[in-house]
Amino acid sequence: MSHFTVAVFTKEGQTIEELLAPYQENNMGDCPKEYLAFNDVEEEYRKQFESDTRKEFYCNSNSSWGQEVGEDTFATLKEHSIGDAFNIAIKKSIGLSYFKKDYTYKCYYNKTNKYPEEHIWLKVTDILWTNHPDKDVCFEGMIRVKLIEEPKEISLKEYYNNDFELFIKEWAGYKEKDLETGKYGYWENPNAKWDWFQVGGRWSGLLKIKEKATSGVTGTRSWTNEAANIPEDKVDSAKVKDIDFSLDIKKYNDNLRFWELIVDGDTPRNSEEETIIKRNFNKPDYYSNRYENKEQFAKLSSEFGTYAVITPDGQWHSKGDMGWWGASSETDEEAKQWNKSFKETFIDNADPEWTLTVVDCHI
Known part of the structure; x- marks a missing residue:
């Protein structure tokens, strides 16, 4: 802004x-x-649809690191193989992490503040018990999970079954074509x-x-x-x-002093001048490059x-x-x-x- x-x-x-x-x-x-003027985005998104890729699916955790679990829980996950389905207990000690039915997570346990080296992917197939009002959400309780393979990189065309209309609606957020032009896009003012x-x-x-x-x-x-x-x-x-x-004489004199403080580097005489220096965020050459001298700066800045x-x-x-x-x-x-x-x-x-x-x- x-x-x-x-x-x-x-x-x-x-x-x-x-x-x-x-x-x-x-x-x-x-x-x-x-x-x-109408900004037609269809050609741009068709090129993206034809050439770009994406993951098969993503982790549903809000963190880019994944979903943090406790040490015991992570050890339990490591005992199983891809395709195994089993129950795990969810404890409060996990912090703000929660699991939701039918969501996919890449889980990790971390002893340090560095990005975790190991992840295990799983899908929550059911919430068996939860103390949360929403029975599909578990902060504490028992959930059933299935271990899955890490998502692969696939083409957008493959992910959206070669359906461009579905892609531009879900990926780009254009729910329908513009009624007036019959195209996907938006109206903007080129002179805004x-x-x-x-x-x-x-x-x-x-x-x-x-x-x-x-x-x-x-x-x-x-x-x-x-x-x-x-x-x-x-x-x-x-x-x-x-x-x-007409020229504001007081402002003119104040601007002369401002130049002396900021551009010439004079020592402030009082607390007010110290404040002027602290509140200035421009370097000296910002002013010297835009004005020929102190007097011109003071005059033009006072008009x-x-x-x-x-x-x-x-x-x-x-x-x-x-x-x-x-x-x-x-x-x-x-x-x-x-x-x-x-x-x-x-x-x-x-x-x-x-x-x-x-x-x-x-x-």
Whole structure:
């Protein structure tokens, strides 16, 4: 997941919802159909069906190591051969391990924390006695088992009896063909940029309005800043003509000091500066590669700017493509050009009557 800012410029009669709609991900199935394209997966899965293999069956234990049993139980299993059927007692000492009727397990006993060297495969054919409310489940009691051979690697075609329809339903999870296309696949937005958004959100109060402004509204806060003290002259949406885009001198000076601490490596003067260093997760060259010098960093970081912009013509502009965990695709040079030209490109050329809304987008 990632959060990022989007500045949405709207003309009179437009809404931010209609401008954001063409870039909605279809993760909840509610993206408008006009923005979707069908992704046909049938050819891809047919190739897999023809060439790939799988195990005949798998261990039903939740652990990749298998099903742990006690030393006495494992010794009993080792006394028997493939095909033997017999009863074994299940004790509480096994821990959280349990057995279920008709399930298959690879069992092991382990004296160390290393992956067990020896496994014995069995199938539970019956639960003879159990203290569990579900009579097909045994945490403690008596079960009947049959020792079986270790599963072999077989082709997908063999496992699914050459039935592609069964394979794509059970293996790939496509229960039925798409009604509109008659094919297996899913609908997605090839231009998807976000899956949900809120006005303001983590960036509540990013816009400062002028003293005599006649517009300006706030959106909703994120849980991350719901207790923050946001001044009355800070809003999330206002007409361009009512927004004060002048340089924030305090923020400018703070950013100068930030550069000195992080990039120049100055010694912190107090606990607040020590906290700044601890909370910074970027290396010094992250900043030096994206800004020409300390003064440019301080200036551009103190001016209004967002990760992406939507203009009234519906076009999406951004420095890169946002991925998970805040990882964005832009190069240092692309980021540098975006930061340098943001004000000239989007603010200076904006119609004063347009409304600018800051949106917290998630992907």
